[in-house]
Amino acid sequence: MLILAxxxxxxxxxxxxxxxxLVPRSLALRPFSHRFFSSLAKHDCEMAERLKRAQxxxxxxxxxxxxxxxxxxxxxxxxxxxxxxxxxxxxDNIIAFxxxxxxxxxxxxxxxxxGADVTAMGVxxxxxxLLNYLPH
Numbered sequence: 001m002l003i004l005a006x007x008x009x010x011x012x013x014x015x016x017x018x019x020x021x022l023v024p025r026s027l028a029l030r031p032f033s034h035r036f037f038s039s040l041a042k043h044d045c046e047m048a049e050r051l052k053r054a055q056x057x058x059x060x061x062x063x064x065x066x067x068x069x070x071x072x073x074x075x076x077x078x079x080x081x082x083x084x085x086x087x088x089x090x091x092d093n094i095i096a097f098x099x100x101x102x103x104x105x106x107x108x109x110x111x112x113x114x115g116a117d118v119t120a121m122g123v124x125x126x127x128x129x130l131l132n133y134l135p136h
Contacts, residue, residue, distance in 0.1 A: 001017070001065035001066075001067060001072055001074065002014060002017060002072065004067065004095070005067050005072055008067075010067075010070055010072075012072055016071075016072060017065075017072040017073065017074060018071070018072070018073045018074070018075075019073075019074045019075065020073070020074065020075025020076060022063070022076075023040070024040070024043045024046075026039075027039055027040060027043075050076070054078045057078070057080075058080060058081055059078045059079055059080050059081065059086070060078070060079055060081065060086045061076050061077070061078055061079075062076070062077060062079055062085050062086065062088065063075065063076050063077075064076075064077050064085060083096075084096055084106065084108045084110065088110075090113075090115070091112065091113030091114065091115045091116075092110065092111070092112060092113055093110065093111055093112070093113045094108060094109070094110040095108070095109045095110075096108050097109075
C-alpha cells in the first residue's frame with residue numbers, strides 16, 4: 001500500500017500508516033508465549049461480537065489497507081457480500097480503485113497471493129543470500 005501511495009505522488013512514510021492491530025493493546029508488549037496466547041483467547045468474544053454485527057447486516061469483515069484523502073490505513077473493515085473484496089479467499093490479493101471515473105463500481109485488480117509455501121521459500125532464499133555477506 002505504501003508503494004502504491006508513493007507511486008501516486010504522496011510523500012508517505014511507514015509511520016504515516018495508521019494500523020489497527022489485531023492484538024489487543026493490553027497484550028501488545030507481551031512476548032509470544034503460551035500465556036500470551038491463552039490471554040489472547042480471552043479477547044475472542046470481542047471479535048466474535050464484531051463479526052456477528054457485520055453478519056446481521058449481510059456483510060463480512062476483511063483486514064484491508066486503504067488510501068483515502070491522502071491518508072493510509074490498515075485495519076478491519078466491513079464489506080457487503082456484493083463487494084469484490086468480500087469474495088476474497090485465503091492469500092488472494094485484490095486492489096479496488098475507487099476514483100472519479102470508477103465511483104459507482106471500483107476498478108478491481110485481483111490475483112493469487114504468494115501463499116505460505118512461496119513466502120517461506122522467499123524468506124529462506126533471502127537468508128541464504130545474507131549468509132554470503134557474513135565473514136566465514
